[in-house]
Amino acid sequence: xxxxxxxIVTLGCSKNTVDSQKLMRQLQAGGYNVNADSPDHSDxxxxxxxxxxxxxxxxxxxTIIRHGEAIKRxxxxxxxxxxxxxxxxxxxxxxxxxxxxxxxxxxxxxxxISRLGLAYHHELSGERVLSGVRHYAYLKIxxxxxxxxxxxxxPDIRGRYTSAPVDELVAEAEFLASEGVKELIxxxxxxxxxxxxxxxxxxxxxLVSRLSEVKGIEWIRLHYLYPSxxxxxxxxxxxxxxxxCRYIDLPIQHxxxxxxxxxxxxxxxxxxxxxxxxxxxxxxxxxxxxxxIAGHPGETEExxxxxxxFIGEFRFDRLGAFRYSHEDETYASLKYSDDIPEKIKEKRxxxxxxxxxxxxxxxxxxxxxxxxxxxxxxKEGLFHIAxxxxxxxxxxxxxxxxxxxxxxxxxxxxxxxxxxxxFDLYAELA
Numbered sequence: 001x002x003x004x005x006x007x008i009v010t011l012g013c014s015k016n017t018v019d020s021q022k023l024m025r026q027l028q029a030g031g032y033n034v035n036a037d038s039p040d041h042s043d044x045x046x047x048x049x050x051x052x053x054x055x056x057x058x059x060x061x062x063t064i065i066r067h068g069e070a071i072k073r074x075x076x077x078x079x080x081x082x083x084x085x086x087x088x089x090x091x092x093x094x095x096x097x098x099x100x101x102x103x104x105x106x107x108x109x110x111x112x113i114s115r116l117g118l119a120y121h122h123e124l125s126g127e128r129v130l131s132g133v134r135h136y137a138y139l140k141i142x143x144x145x146x147x148x149x150x151x152x153x154x155p156d157i158r159g160r161y162t163s164a165p166v167d168e169l170v171a172e173a174e175f176l177a178s179e180g181v182k183e184l185i186x187x188x189x190x191x192x193x194x195x196x197x198x199x200x201x202x203x204x205x206x207l208v209s210r211l212s213e214v215k216g217i218e219w220i221r222l223h224y225l226y227p228s229x230x231x232x233x234x235x236x237x238x239x240x241x242x243x244x245c246r247y248i249d250l251p252i253q254h255x256x257x258x259x260x261x262x263x264x265x266x267x268x269x270x271x272x273x274x275x276x277x278x279x280x281x282x283x284x285x286x287x288x289x290x291x292x293i294a295g296h297p298g299e300t301e302e303x304x305x306x307x308x309x310f311i312g313e314f315r316f317d318r319l320g321a322f323r324y325s326h327e328d329e330t331y332a333s334l335k336y337s338d339d340i341p342e343k344i345k346e347k348r349x350x351x352x353x354x355x356x357x358x359x360x361x362x363x364x365x366x367x368x369x370x371x372x373x374x375x376x377x378x379k380e381g382l383f384h385i386a387x388x389x390x391x392x393x394x395x396x397x398x399x400x401x402x403x404x405x406x407x408x409x410x411x412x413x414x415x416x417x418x419x420x421x422x423f424d425l426y427a428e429l430a
Contacts, residue, residue, distance in 0.1 A: 007042035012050025021128035036131035051085030068099035135410030177216030287390035289318035295345030297336035364420035
């Protein structure tokens with residue numbers, strides 16, 4: 001196979017982004033010219049798929065078909081498909097999409113490298129090709145999950161929870177810093193469990209402490225901290241270490257005990273309330289982000305009302321709501337009837353987001369007049385688009401800075417908030 005241009009198309013979550021970037025580094029070391037999501041013709045197209053929810057699976061299939069047709073029109077090229085959807089549905093996909101030359105599941109970079117006639121460089125396993133934005137990067141600290149949430153297929157796709165060694169993650173962070181990364185965003189299916197599979201105890205505080213020592217890293221952000229067993233030591237670290245963003249991503253999914261039991265979550269409503277109140281007590285200015293699911297099998301109007309009331313009472317800084325859907329081979333799909341009509345699910349999600357829009361508008365309005373440090377992500381039209389420590393890229397609100405002065409992406413600047421909408425802030429240089 002000719003060693004020339006490879007285009008890697010990444011779908012789904014930030015964990016897939018990390019996998020693709022690491023694969024790009026291996027291919028680059030093997031002499032390939034690699035690109036990410038390039039519209040130009042490539043000799044090899046590799047699509048990294050998502051198979052977590054129905055819409056993501058549809059997007060993956062449509063992307064495969066589109067690239068397959070493009071290769072057919074050109075009369076040359078190879079199409080490889082990898083990732084979560086392949087892990088779940090390979091047999092069905094092979095027969096349905098004959099235009100694909102090879103299929104690879106998750107955690108199979110060595111197989112792809114071998115298929116291309118290359119040797120896998122283990123010494124480069126902590127390196128990657130940064131595609132797109134270069135001043136922040138995701139650091140995947142573990143693979144898989146040991147939780148048994150009824151609605152989730154991730155353990156079947158990604159396997160058992162496996163923590164990456166601390167020293168390897170620190171070395172990876174040092175590489176990223178040398179490439180200009182200033183903000184590390186720690187990701188996993190569950191940050192809370194980090195290290196338990198290594199020596200039987202939580203090691204996330206230790207890891208965060210070590211990462212904070214890496215020269216060049218200015219912000220460390222934590223994504224997806226499971227509520228049960230939340231390491232409260234992190235709150236003390238956030239108070240004392242300015243590098244650790246006061247940002248807590250804590251998906252609660254629901255507040256009703258009966259729904260949480262059906263979801264097979266390891267926390268109940270009272271424990272959830274106690275943890276959230278403790279976070280607010282210790283770090284009053286922390287931005288707390290959560291996600292909730294509406295329309296889970298068995299969710300009554302009373303259950304939903306309790307969730308809506310709790311959201312209004314607690315006033316989360318950031319909140320995403322998802323409509324429940326059966327996922328193949330999950331506990332919920334095998335044990336429960338999907339008994340809530342889609343229209344009711346949609347109405348419940350809409351009511352949640354309407355409430356959250358009101359809360360966000362009020363919280364943002366209260367920030368007018370404040371000064372804060374932000375990192376500039378890009379220039380867009382008349383504005384420099386930035387974020388504070390309370391905002392994660394791609395999922396949270398942005399701060400639009402009015403300034404005639406050119407500000408390079410990745411620059412930290414102090415701004416004064418001058419205006420607000422429900423989901424954005426306006427600012428000027430302080």
